[in-house]
Amino acid sequence: MSQAMLNLLWRSFWETILMTGMSSLISLVIGLPLAIIMVMTERGGLAPNRTINMILGAFINGFRSVPFIILLVALIPLTRMIVGTAIGTWASIVPLSIAAIPYYARIAEVSLREVDNGLIEAARSMGANRWTIIRDVLVPEALPSIVSGFTVTIITLIGASAMAGAIGAGGLGDLAIRYGYQRFETTVMIAVVAILIVLVCGIQWIGDRITAHVDKRNMKA
Template sequence: MNDMLRDLLVQGTLETLGMVVPSALVAQLLGTLLGVLLVITRPGHLKPNAPLHRVLGLVMNVGRSLPFIILLVVLIPFTRLVTGTSIGSTAAIVPLTVAAIPFVARLVESALLEVPNGVLEAVRVMGARNGQIIFKVLLPEARSALVLGFTVMTISLVGYSAMAGAIGGGGLGDLAIRYGYQRFETTVMIATVVILVVLVQALQLLGDFVARKLDHR
């Protein structure tokens, strides 16, 4: 592997991480808030609100149904408004985050629904307020599942970031398209695939390890 290719691979990897990490963190924060709302507004839960629950569910379903490549194009004006440009790895953070939020919200909802109602009822009888139940019982009890959900979402964003490279998003996807596919450089294609596979495997192993440590069962 020559020095130029090595430099390109390092730069592409750093750009991919630069897209995925902030997108994952922001999406996890906002998606967790929406996921908590989806759960507590369910009938029979802490704060039942059927109309709000239906609206949130509809919005999340619509967001998850949009193919990422279409979302990239639809969000170009918004991306340009936020970042000042619609190309490059920085601009790709916006559609990556937007695409991940409804995905995270549903994963968080599933994780929180695994917490037994008996646990919530017990702390409620003890006089705990809704905020205390959410932050001291509901979220801590589901922390292992939440970590696994975060891992799944982050790995999905790695794949999305490679797709963003197809339209000038930068990162390993852009490197594979411009140098591997368009210039028929098989070595570049193989190298980018290997790096992506290693990155995904590392994320999965790390997520599984943290989830096991947090699982109190």
């Protein structure tokens, strides 16, 4: 493999890191609050509100049901409005984020629902308000599952970012399509696949370590 191709591979790797990192961060910042609201507004929650719960549920389910490749195309006008272009690394962050937010919101919602209701009732009986319960009981107790779910979201976004290469989003996916597939350069394809495998394994390892660190059961042991 030539030096020019190695440089292109290195640049594509960091483009993938940028796309995945930014969209993951956005999914966390927006998706986790959405999950908290969903849990709070459900029947028997801290602030039951059927209307809000149904609207958010429909929004989340609607975006989750659309295949990512279709979402990429459908969001081109919005992407142009926000970024000024529909191609390139920064443009891909818009559809990646919109796809990841409802995906992670559902994962976080399931994690929050797993918290023992007895702990919440105990906090209520001691006079804790809603915000205190969320901050000191709900999120801390669900944190290992929240971190584990976020790890899964990041890995899913790596695959989606590779798919975004089909519309010229840059990154390893774009490199694999342009050189590995269209130009039949098998070495490039193998290199991209190897990097993606190492990247996914590394992120999973880091996520597992963080999950174990914040798990109170491990602390007690």
